[in-house]
Amino acid sequence: xxxxxxxxxxxxxxxxxxxxxxxxxxxxxxxxxxxGTDSKVPIIEALQDITMSIHEGDxxxxxxxxxxxxxxxxxxxxxxxxxxxxxxRIVGRVxxxxxxxxxxxxxxxxxxxxxxRGLYLGMTRKQMQKRVDDIAxxxxxxxxxxxxxxxxxxxxxxxxxxxxxTSINPEILLLDEGIGxxxxxxxxxxxxxxxxxxxxxxxxxxxxxxxELLLELCTSAVWLDEGHVRQRGSLREVLTAYKGKxxxxxxxxxxxxxxxxxxxxxxxxxxxx
Amino acid sequence: MHTISTLTxxxxxxxxxxxxxxxxxxxxxxxxxxxLRAGVAARELWSHLGWQDIKQRYRRSVLGPLWITIxxxxxxxxxxxxxxxxxxxxxxxxxxxxxVGLITWHFLxxxxxxxxxxxxxxxDMIKHLPAPLTVYALRxxxxxxxxxxxxxxxxxxxxxxxxxxxAQPGYTIIEEGGIPQPGLNxxxxxxxxxxxxxxxxxxxxxxxxxxxxxxxxxxxxxxxxVSSLLFFMTPIVWSxxxxxxxxxETGGGWRQYLYEFNPVYHFLEIIRAPxxxxxxxxxxxxxxxxxxxxxWLLTVVVMRxxxxxxxxxx
Numbered sequence: 001x002x003x004x005x006x007x008x009x010x011x012x013x014x015x016x017x018x019x020x021x022x023x024x025x026x027x028x029x030x031x032x033x034x035x036g037t038d039s040k041v042p043i044i045e046a047l048q049d050i051t052m053s054i055h056e057g058d059x060x061x062x063x064x065x066x067x068x069x070x071x072x073x074x075x076x077x078x079x080x081x082x083x084x085x086x087x088x089r090i091v092g093r094v095x096x097x098x099x100x101x102x103x104x105x106x107x108x109x110x111x112x113x114x115x116x117r118g119l120y121l122g123m124t125r126k127q128m129q130k131r132v133d134d135i136a137x138x139x140x141x142x143x144x145x146x147x148x149x150x151x152x153x154x155x156x157x158x159x160x161x162x163x164x165x166t167s168i169n170p171e172i173l174l175l176d177e178g179i180g181x182x183x184x185x186x187x188x189x190x191x192x193x194x195x196x197x198x199x200x201x202x203x204x205x206x207x208x209x210x211x212e213l214l215l216e217l218c219t220s221a222v223w224l225d226e227g228h229v230r231q232r233g234s235l236r237e238v239l240t241a242y243k244g245k246x247x248x249x250x251x252x253x254x255x256x257x258x259x260x261x262x263x264x265x266x267x268x269x270x271x272x273x
Numbered sequence: 274m275h276t277i278s279t280l281t282x283x284x285x286x287x288x289x290x291x292x293x294x295x296x297x298x299x300x301x302x303x304x305x306x307x308x309l310r311a312g313v314a315a316r317e318l319w320s321h322l323g324w325q326d327i328k329q330r331y332r333r334s335v336l337g338p339l340w341i342t343i344x345x346x347x348x349x350x351x352x353x354x355x356x357x358x359x360x361x362x363x364x365x366x367x368x369x370x371x372x373v374g375l376i377t378w379h380f381l382x383x384x385x386x387x388x389x390x391x392x393x394x395x396x397d398m399i400k401h402l403p404a405p406l407t408v409y410a411l412r413x414x415x416x417x418x419x420x421x422x423x424x425x426x427x428x429x430x431x432x433x434x435x436x437x438x439x440a441q442p443g444y445t446i447i448e449e450g451g452i453p454q455p456g457l458n459x460x461x462x463x464x465x466x467x468x469x470x471x472x473x474x475x476x477x478x479x480x481x482x483x484x485x486x487x488x489x490x491x492x493x494x495x496x497x498x499v500s501s502l503l504f505f506m507t508p509i510v511w512s513x514x515x516x517x518x519x520x521x522e523t524g525g526g527w528r529q530y531l532y533e534f535n536p537v538y539h540f541l542e543i544i545r546a547p548x549x550x551x552x553x554x555x556x557x558x559x560x561x562x563x564x565x566x567x568x569w570l571l572t573v574v575v576m577r578x579x580x581x582x583x584x585x586x587x
Contacts, residue, residue: 013585075584079403082299082581094403102401107332108325116325119318120402 002092002171002202004054009083011047011072046072048228050086054172054203061218061235062207063242068224070207074098074174077205092202095121095170100161110145110152110160117164135163138193159186166193173201177208191216211239211247212255305576312407319408323415341423349375349427356510362447365438366549369431370446373545374509376424380471381540382500383417388479389486389493396587406580410479414472421468428548439550446551450518457550467544470561474540477565477572484579487586507537536564 047069054060054077062070075081076088078096103120104113114135118128136145139159149157191213198204198217208214214221214235221238223231231238239247251259298304312319331337352375353368360367391413392399392406399409436457438444445451486492513532517525532538539560546553 016586075400080400080584082584084585087298096402098401102397105325105329107329112325116321119321120398120404125317125321 001056003056004052004077004088004090004172004203006053006076006083006088007051007086009047009050009076009086009088010045011069011076011081012084013044013046014041015044016041046227047076050076050083050229052222052229052232054205056202058203058205059198059218059220060203060205061214061221061238062205062224063209063214063221063238064224064230069227070224071098071176072227073224074176074205074207077172078174090172092171093122094172094174095165095168095201096174097165098174098176100158100165104149104157104161106150107148109148110141113149113160114145114164117161118168121165121168121170123168131167135160135167138166138189139163155186162190162193166190166197168197170197170201172203173198173205175204175206175208177210211243212251212259214239215247215251215259216255299581300578302573302577305573305580308405308576308580309407312405312411315404315408318404319411319415322408322412323419326412326416327419338419338423341420342426345372345376345379345424346427346430349431352510360447360511360515361449362451362512363438363445365435366444366446369428369435369439369549370512370545370551371510372428372431373548374541376421376428377471377541377544378504378507378509378537379424380417380421380475381537382503383420384414384475384478385482385496386493386500387413387417388475389482389496391479391483392487392583392587393483393490393493399584399587406483406576406583407480410476410483413479413483414475417475418472444550445514446512447514447518450521451514452517452552454549454551460553461547461550463547463553464544467547470565471540471544474561474565474568477568481568481572481575484575484583487583488579503535503537506531507535507541508532509541536560540564
């Protein structure tokens with residue numbers, strides 16, 4: 001059984017190179033966490049008093065404005081940041097997919113990058129060798145896989161990264177926004193793989209601004225605001241409160257069809273996200 | 274990564290609620306040892322990354338990693354030629370001396386310099402993947418070990434050329450007043466455990482300096498500043514017989530403290546002496562042993578207290 005328990009967790013970042021004086025004045029703003037001022041080094045309280053529990057089968061969406069702490073929370077859940085106060089416990093192998101470019105080396109070939117990326121995600125070399133053909137087929141990169149990564153276009157890199165990331169068998173999958181910068185024909189293919197990946201994984205936490213992806217992958221949601229949990233509940237409930245309107249009202253026809261719900265927008269109006 | 278449940282539940286669980294009980298603390302010796310154990314276990318990852326670093330450095334060059342060997346050969350030969358003449362030493366014994374000294378020095382200073390950057394240069398990885406810190410330390414030490422082995426080729430060639438001079442019992446490194454050396458024999462095998470000791474110490478040095486440097490960015494600068502001083506203070510291009518021969522009545526007197534108080538000398542001597550058939554002294558092993566024990570104890574304490582802070586600091 002996989003699970004993540006976080007209790008009264010705080011994530012405080014010390015900012016060593018900031019000029020203490022100029023930050024001494026308490027910064028009030030809508031963007032970002034609270035900036036503490038009581039110590040010599042300015043501290044950003046990126047997350048405050050987070051208590052949450054994720055179990056096998058959970059599909060949690062994370063919503064919130066830029067700087068509300070979504071990415072930091074994902075890092076807390078993955079164990080990259082251990083809480084500065086409070087506690088956390090992670091049982092199971094975590095596969096964090098935050099940035100598709102990470103662990104990618106420009107100077108080595110696509111094949112070698114598949115290998116390294118897989119090792120980073122906790123796979124063994126043997127397991128990756130079995131997957132190489134599958135990834136090659138999915139990415140449609142063909143002979144390009146022999147070339148160093150610097151010869152790739154941005155889209156090709158994303159393909160390669162998505163190919164590797166969606167080939168693993170994660171126990172706990174943590175996805176950050178920003179997976180989706182590929183051409184639409186490929187996106188449909190990638191979407192299917194992503195859905196398969198989520199089905200295979202024990203638990204999912206997904207931070208995104210795209211309602212349609214959230215509706216497709218998640219069942220419940222957490223709304224983060226300035227570093228603390230503002231609301232949690234079913235996905236529709238939270239999205240309604242967050243956006244101020246029911247997400248199903250503005251959904252695109254194509255996505256609605258895929259989700260198997262009635263759409264209120266006429267067919268052909270395209271995506272809204 | 275994997276942590277084991279220590280929960281004691283005595284209340285009925287609500288769905289979605291966090292079960293009661295204490296969760297394990299970040300700052301514990303167990304977490305520090307877990308990090309070390311999981312790091313060593315990820316052998317495929319760090320060995321692959323270490324190799325990758327080497328291949329990366331020499332990518333698109335015709336000779337590739339052979340450049341490591343070539344640059345070592347050129348440096349050792351030129352310095353050996355110059356200093357053997359300055360100190361009136363026989364090139365047949367002085368060149369092997371200086372070569373082994375340089376090869377080992379590169380490993381030792383690498384642990385200090387690259388160790389202090391071990392976590393800083395892996396910032397992206399540390400912030401994106403929950404891997405044990407030990408993986409990055411082992412990547413660094415492994416890379417340095419690969420370099421060491423490449424450099425050993427120079428030693429093997431020089432040994433093949435000058436074997437008769439080195440194998441002769443009673444040879445001296447400098448012509449006049451040198452200490453008679455036992456010559457190469459079966460005790461050369463002591464170089465193997467010596468290299469093990471270097472690697473074991475390298476790992477704690479990398480972990481300790483790596484953690485310290487992520488918090489205090491002046492540490493790498495300090496190390497860079499003192500590294501050339503350390504090079505000249507350590508008997509690498511000069512030998513301790515030269516110092517002793519200059520002051521024959523006292524055998525060097527207080528001057529021997531110039532190198533005896535330098536830890537690098539002892540780490541160097543445990544491996545250099547067997548490799549060129551010099552006098553092996555147990556006191557070097559005591560110093561190295563002491564550094565191993567104290568260094569690892571210190572590192573484990575620092576790992577316990579600051580391991581979880583590294584991802585915040587980088």
